Amino acid sequence: MENILDVNNLHVTFDTYGGKVQAVRGVNFSLKKGETLAIVGESGSGKSVTTKALMGLIKKPAGKIPEGEILFDGKDLAKLNEKQMQKIRGKDISMIFQDPMTSLNPTMKIGKQIMEGLILHQKKSKQEAKARALELLDLVGIPNPEKRLNQYPHQFSGGMRQRVVIAIALACNPKVLIADEPTTALDVTIQAQIIELMKDIQSKMDTSIIFITHDLGVVANVADRVAVMYAGKIVEIGTVDDVFYNPKHPYTWGLLGSMPTVDSTEEKLLAIPGTPPDLISPPKGDAFAARNEYALAIDFEEEPPMFKVSDTHYAATWLLHENAPEIEPPPAVKKRMAGIAGEEGSQS
Amino acid sequence: MAKYLIQRLIYMIITLFIIITATFFLMKIMPGSPFNNLGGKITEEQQALLEEKYGLDDPVPVQYFKYLTGIVRGDFGVSFQYENRPVTDMLLERIGPSAELGAQALIIGAVLGIILGMIAAIKHNTWIDYTSNIVAVIGISIPSFVFAGLLQYYLAVKWRLFPVSFWESPIHTVLPTIALMIFPMAICARFMRTEMLEVLGSDYIELARAKGVSNGSIMFKHALRNALIPVITVLGPMTVSLMTGTLVIEQIFAVPGIGEQFVSSINTNDYPVIMGTTILFAVLFVVVILIVDLLYGLIDPRIRITGGGKD
Numbered sequence: 137m138e139n140i141l142d143v144n145n146l147h148v149t150f151d152t153y154g155g156k157v158q159a160v161r162g163v164n165f166s167l168k169k170g171e172t173l174a175i176v177g178e179s180g181s182g183k184s185v186t187t188k189a190l191m192g193l194i195k196k197p198a199g200k201i202p203e204g205e206i207l208f209d210g211k212d213l214a215k216l217n218e219k220q221m222q223k224i225r226g227k228d229i230s231m232i233f234q235d236p237m238t239s240l241n242p243t244m245k246i247g248k249q250i251m252e253g254l255i256l257h258q259k260k261s262k263q264e265a266k267a268r269a270l271e272l273l274d275l276v277g278i279p280n281p282e283k284r285l286n287q288y289p290h291q292f293s294g295g296m297r298q299r300v301v302i303a304i305a306l307a308c309n310p311k312v313l314i315a316d317e318p319t320t321a322l323d324v325t326i327q328a329q330i331i332e333l334m335k336d337i338q339s340k341m342d343t344s345i346i347f348i349t350h351d352l353g354v355v356a357n358v359a360d361r362v363a364v365m366y367a368g369k370i371v372e373i374g375t376v377d378d379v380f381y382n383p384k385h386p387y388t389w390g391l392l393g394s395m396p397t398v399d400s401t402e403e404k405l406l407a408i409p410g411t412p413p414d415l416i417s418p419p420k421g422d423a424f425a426a427r428n429e430y431a432l433a434i435d436f437e438e439e440p441p442m443f444k445v446s447d448t449h450y451a452a453t454w455l456l457h458e459n460a461p462e463i464e465p466p467p468a469v470k471k472r473m474a475g476i477a478g479e480e481g482s483q484s
Numbered sequence: 485m486a487k488y489l490i491q492r493l494i495y496m497i498i499t500l501f502i503i504i505t506a507t508f509f510l511m512k513i514m515p516g517s518p519f520n521n522l523g524g525k526i527t528e529e530q531q532a533l534l535e536e537k538y539g540l541d542d543p544v545p546v547q548y549f550k551y552l553t554g555i556v557r558g559d560f561g562v563s564f565q566y567e568n569r570p571v572t573d574m575l576l577e578r579i580g581p582s583a584e585l586g587a588q589a590l591i592i593g594a595v596l597g598i599i600l601g602m603i604a605a606i607k608h609n610t611w612i613d614y615t616s617n618i619v620a621v622i623g624i625s626i627p628s629f630v631f632a633g634l635l636q637y638y639l640a641v642k643w644r645l646f647p648v649s650f651w652e653s654p655i656h657t658v659l660p661t662i663a664l665m666i667f668p669m670a671i672c673a674r675f676m677r678t679e680m681l682e683v684l685g686s687d688y689i690e691l692a693r694a695k696g697v698s699n700g701s702i703m704f705k706h707a708l709r710n711a712l713i714p715v716i717t718v719l720g721p722m723t724v725s726l727m728t729g730t731l732v733i734e735q736i737f738a739v740p741g742i743g744e745q746f747v748s749s750i751n752t753n754d755y756p757v758i759m760g761t762t763i764l765f766a767v768l769f770v771v772v773i774l775i776v777d778l779l780y781g782l783i784d785p786r787i788r789i790t791g792g793g794k795d
Binding site for chain 1: 653686688690692693694695708713785786
């Protein structure tokens with residue numbers, strides 16, 4: 137299938153009082169038409185910054201894209217100016233935000249907030265935009281759309297607000313939808329509803345979705361492919377099956393190991409020791425080496441390249457080098473992997 | 485809404501009653517009588533006669549009761565100093581210049597302050613921001629009569645750009661308006677800058693950007709209204725400080741307004757005029773507060789008085 141988005145060697149930096157933070161340090165991935173790519177990783181790994189770069193929402197002048205390209209529709213988004221990006225944002229690429237309680241304008245009727253993008257990008261008249269807004273509210277499962285259109289955000293519950301945010305994002309039939317932890321701020325029952333809604337919408341609209349999350353359970357449920365980010369880089373990327381059943385990077389092992397499962401029998405959850413590196417002066421070699429119990433001598437010297445595991449599966453760890461010793465994932469992680477398989481089986 | 489308004493009206497009447505009562509008794513505590521400062525032009529007998537005529541020989545509670553019944557009938561009494569002129573006439577004649585000066589200063593000051601605050605927020609941490617901050621701090625900390633003096637000295641006396649005083653043509657209103665508007669401008673600028681910065685950093689502004697909305701639309705359609713909410717809150721007390729500010733400014737620029745008359749009526753113990761002016765100020769005050777509260781609801785749907793809650 138054709139790629140709708142190609143990100144090559146993307147770098148994002150932020151100037152701060154402490155120095156230049158290298159938030160994203162050479163990210164490569166592609167997004168195919170109609171697929172869902174999940175980006176996982178702990179806080180500060182650069183997931184959100186990567187997607188903000190795709191939207192052109194990196195705050196200047198502190199934030200910069202010094203290197204790399206974002207190829208979309210024959211254009212390099214990294215090179216476009218603000219005016220050109222405004223024509224793409226909300227029309228071709230749109231975004232669902234994390235916290236629905238704060239991401240809607242409290243003093244604007246939700247109908248107007250949905251219609252704004254339609255009037256702006258599709259040059260629709262007020263009447264046409266309103267008709268489309270009603271359609272969208274219906275699509276995202278908000279009852280009484282006629283009445284709801286004239287209400288303000290404070291008259292909606294959290295889950296309903298997130299549906300409105302999704303309706304805004306979908307308004308112009310975007311080719312790429314970025315969901316930045318869309319369920320983190322919601323309670324668990326609502327989370328499941330929103331996930332179902334997004335899956336449903338994708339099957340209807342054939343949009344490509346980039347789904348940022350740190351909930352691996354959600355990943356297994358929604359994604360086709362997974363990219364694992366650590367310290368501003370993608371360390372492992374592959375299909376859900378590749379990454380969940382055949383993880384190669386020790387960091388992915390750590391993430392899987394620290395994930396609670398329904399039938400966990402151990403007293404304690406496994407945690408990844410240590411803290412992520414300081415991105416003002418990233419360490420030499422593999423950024424994960426200091427926290428990695430399987431680190432090889434070379435991990436402290438040289439950055440590992442992306443090793444190919446299969447046609448769909450790549451990981452950046454020296455353990456995949458032909459001269460590296462054979463290392464199996466820890467038994468606890470293997471058990472978790474079996475656990476996920478069970479959970480996924482029961483969900484579908 | 486109607487129920488709310490009626491409720492507010494009752495509160496307003498109670499507030500006014502308390503203000504009238506307090507002012508009346510405080511005024512009576514003031515030493516002297518309206519007729520004892522005529523410089524010995526009248527004898528004590530004449531003074532006693534005058535006091536009897538105006539009911540000033542009655543016990544204070546009786547005077548108070550008489551005054552209240554007068555107000556209810558719409559009779560605010562006559563001035564002791566100006567040939568028995570009714571207080572209502574005197575106030576009506578004088579309210580024009582005061583209202584004009586106050587309204588000009590408030591509107592121009594608030595609008596300029598809001599614009600200044602917005603610019604400072606957009607260009608925050610640049611020299612524009614620092615300049616506007618300094619201007620705001622100066623405007624808040626230096627009282628209006630100091631500006632009045634400086635303006636008169638430089639713009640009127642030295643450079644002869646504007647008349648020094650009096651209230652005859654629009655050009656006469658320039659200096660007093662500037663002197664009076666600096667405070668509201670500074671307050672609005674400070675509030676607006678802080679609020680605007682907070683609003684511009686909020687999630688819903690980011691979402692608007694993500695929709696592809698242009699910077700101008702973000703400012704005026706999304707940010708301005710939200711940033712205005714706290715500014716509206718300070719407009720009420722600010723209007724009050726403008727009212728008291730006019731007292732001084734009118735004196736300095738010889739504006740024939742209520743403030744000037746108020747000050748002279750206090751100096752001469754002209755009881756009906758003191759009371760009338762106080763009541764007028766009090767009424768303006770409570771009405772302004774009501775307007776601010778209604779405006780608040782107009783701008784922020786979350787505190788709108790009518791309309792259903794969550795459903």
